[in-house]
Amino acid sequence: MSRRSGKLRRVLSRFFKERQIYHRSDGVVHFISMSSKTQIALSIVIGAALLWVAYSSVNVVFKEQIIVAKERDSRIMETTYSKRLHDAQRAYDDVSSLNQIIQQNFDETMVDISTRHQMLRNMVERKSTIDQGLDALAAGLAEAGDPNGQKPTNGNRVMVDIAPGEPTPRQSRLSVIRKAAESMPQDPAGSESGGTSGGAIDLMEKAETDLFVEQMLLLAAVEEKANAERNHLKLVLTSTGAPVDALLTPAKISNLVLAQGGPFIDAANMSGTSSEFFHHANRTAAAVDELEAMHAVIKYVPLSSPLTVSRRFTSGYGVRRDPINGRHSSHHGIDFAAPWASPVTATAAGVVKLAGNRGGGFGRMVEIDHGNGFITRYAHMSRISVKAGQKVNLHDKVGELGNSGRSTGPHVHYEILFRGKPLNPRRFIEAGRYVFES
Ligand SMILES: [Zn+2]
Numbered sequence: 343m344s345r346r347s348g349k350l351r352r353v354l355s356r357f358f359k360e361r362q363i364y365h366r367s368d369g370v371v372h373f374i375s376m377s378s379k380t381q382i383a384l385s386i387v388i389g390a391a392l393l394w395v396a397y398s399s400v401n402v403v404f405k406e407q408i409i410v411a412k413e414r415d416s417r418i419m420e421t422t423y424s425k426r427l428h429d430a431q432r433a434y435d436d437v438s439s440l441n442q443i444i445q446q447n448f449d450e451t452m453v454d455i456s457t458r459h460q461m462l463r464n465m466v467e468r469k470s471t472i473d474q475g476l477d478a479l480a481a482g483l484a485e486a487g488d489p490n491g492q493k494p495t496n497g498n499r500v501m502v503d504i505a506p507g508e509p510t511p512r513q514s515r516l517s518v519i520r521k522a523a524e525s526m527p528q529d530p531a532g533s534e535s536g537g538t539s540g541g542a543i544d545l546m547e548k549a550e551t552d553l554f555v556e557q558m559l560l561l562a563a564v565e566e567k568a569n570a571e572r573n574h575l576k577l578v579l580t581s582t583g584a585p586v587d588a589l590l591t592p593a594k595i596s597n598l599v600l601a602q603g604g605p606f607i608d609a610a611n612m613s614g615t616s617s618e619f620f621h622h623a624n625r626t627a628a629a630v631d632e633l634e635a636m637h638a639v640i641k642y643v644p645l646s647s648p649l650t651v652s653r654r655f656t657s658g659y660g661v662r663r664d665p666i667n668g669r670h671s672s673h674h675g676i677d678f679a680a681p682w683a684s685p686v687t688a689t690a691a692g693v694v695k696l697a698g699n700r701g702g703g704f705g706r707m708v709e710i711d712h713g714n715g716f717i718t719r720y721a722h723m724s725r726i727s728v729k730a731g732q733k734v735n736l737h738d739k740v741g742e743l744g745n746s747g748r749s750t751g752p753h754v755h756y757e758i759l760f761r762g763k764p765l766n767p768r769r770f771i772e773a774g775r776y777v778f779e780s
Contacts, residue, residue: 358382444543451550454616458557461623465564469630472637476571479641480778482736486647486687489655489676489771558619565626572633574776575640581773582643584760589639589714642712644689644767645774648720648756650737653680656753659766665750674764675719675757682752683742686720688734689756689770697726697740704755705747708740718767719757722749 358381364373376384487493579586647653657665657677664671692712700707704721708728711717724744728734745752758767 354378354382358385448546451546455550455553458554458619458623461627462557462560462564465623465626465630466560468634469564469568472630472634473571475637475641476575476777479736483646483774484778485737486650486771486774488775489647489768491647491649491651491653554619558622561619561622561626565622565629568626568629568633572629572636575633575636578645578773578776579636579640579643581776582645582770583765584643584716584770588761589643590635639714640777642690642692642714642716643770644712644716644718644758645770645777646687646689646736647678647771648686648689648718648754649678649680649684649743650687651680651684653678653684655768659764659768666748675721675755676767677753677755679751679753680743682744683724685739686723686741686743686754687737687739689718689736689758689767690716691735692716692718692733694728694730694732694734694740697728697730697732699746703748705749706741706744707747710734710740715761717759719755719759721755721757722747722753724752 355378358378360378361376361381362373363376364371366372484493576586576590579589655676656679657673659673659676661670662673663669686708688710690710690712692710694708695711695717696707696709698707699705700709704719706723706726707719707721708723708726709717709719720740722744723741723746725742726740727742728738728740734740743752743754749755756767758765758770
């Protein structure tokens with residue numbers, strides 16, 4: 343330590359030897375003596391001053407560049423930051439808009455499904471109400487049996503199994519609908535990625551497709567049954583010999599469709615499956631409307647017999663030998679023999695138009711107006727149980743069997759008039775059997 347400081351002192355004393363500075367002015371020589379210490383102190387002061395000047399110069403020269411560099415750095419940072427912020431915002435927007443699309447999609451799907459469900463339910467309910475009415479009619483008609491009073495062994499309606507031997511058209515329709523469902527556009531990315539959201543969407547779409555197929559099948563089943571029942575009832579009506587076209591004018595049906603409203607929805611501005619469903623739904627609603635119209639007509643057609651008790655068919659419709667004077671004459675009705683005072687009953691619902699003795703050999707007679715141009719007559723009764731203007735239902739008692747008027751024995755003379763012209767009642771009673779027999 344002491345050796346090193348001694349060395350430093352030697353070096354310093356070599357550099358800063360004691361010096362004398364001579365200076366002459368006005369012939370006088372002065373000298374200033376400078377010790378080593380003074381020289382060192384002076385060197386430090388001068389060195390410090392030089393350093394300060396150097397630093398200041400550098401600072402002045404480079405300050406602007408430093409500021410510019412700093413500003414550039416902060417600008418870069420700012421740009422990077424705002425770019426990241428923007429990216430994040432965009433990613434968030436993408437996610438939230440995707441979410442919104444999915445939500446909207448889901449909501450629309452739910453609305454579609456529930457609208458379709460509501461329609462189906464309405465149609466099935468309407469169809470079921472009509473079926474109940476038809477079942478009641480069939481059960482009522484079954485009470486009277488065939489023209490001779492034979493009751494059916496089984497009371498099943500024909501329309502339940504209208505064509506059991508045929509391959510069910512529903513199966514062919516099923517494959518068509520399945521094919522349509524398979525060809526429906528599906529998201530290929532969703533099935534590839536297998537992501538959780540993609541998987542959930544796929545599941546939802548699959549469930550919706552399955553439900554759609556089920557709903558289409560139900561719709562097809564309702565339409566098929568409604569059409570089959572309507573066709574069957576039309577056959578029943580046709581077999582009565584009454585002019586069916588006069589009973590079921592197209593105007594009547596279209597009025598009914600308009601009145602019922604139905605689920606008519608303009609499918610023109612829809613696309614894909616919804617439009618397919620609504621087209622089919624409108625068609626099915628029209629089929630149910632037509633069945634309803636048919637039911638409304640057939641309910642008031644006299645398809646039963648004026649006697650529900652055991653009876654004997656004694657005289658047919660048409661030209662026959664008159665039982666009293668033996669001459670050929672036209673018989674505008676049919677005759678049934680049964681025990682005295684057997685109840686004579688209305689062959690369909692209607693309003694009593696006439697109750698009393700109208701003359702012309704009919705004796706005590708009741709006339710019932712069933713609407714749609716149908717009137718029934720029950721003649722030769724011993725007693726009348728209704729009054730004009732009274733409403734009657736199928737098989738309501740209108741009087742008792744007798745022998746009044748131009749009659750050779752206790753029987754009921756029964757007539758059906760359509761728009762004033764007589765028709766063969768036997769054909770109506772036979773037709774009635776096809777409503778309840780299989
Ligand atoms: Zn007669």
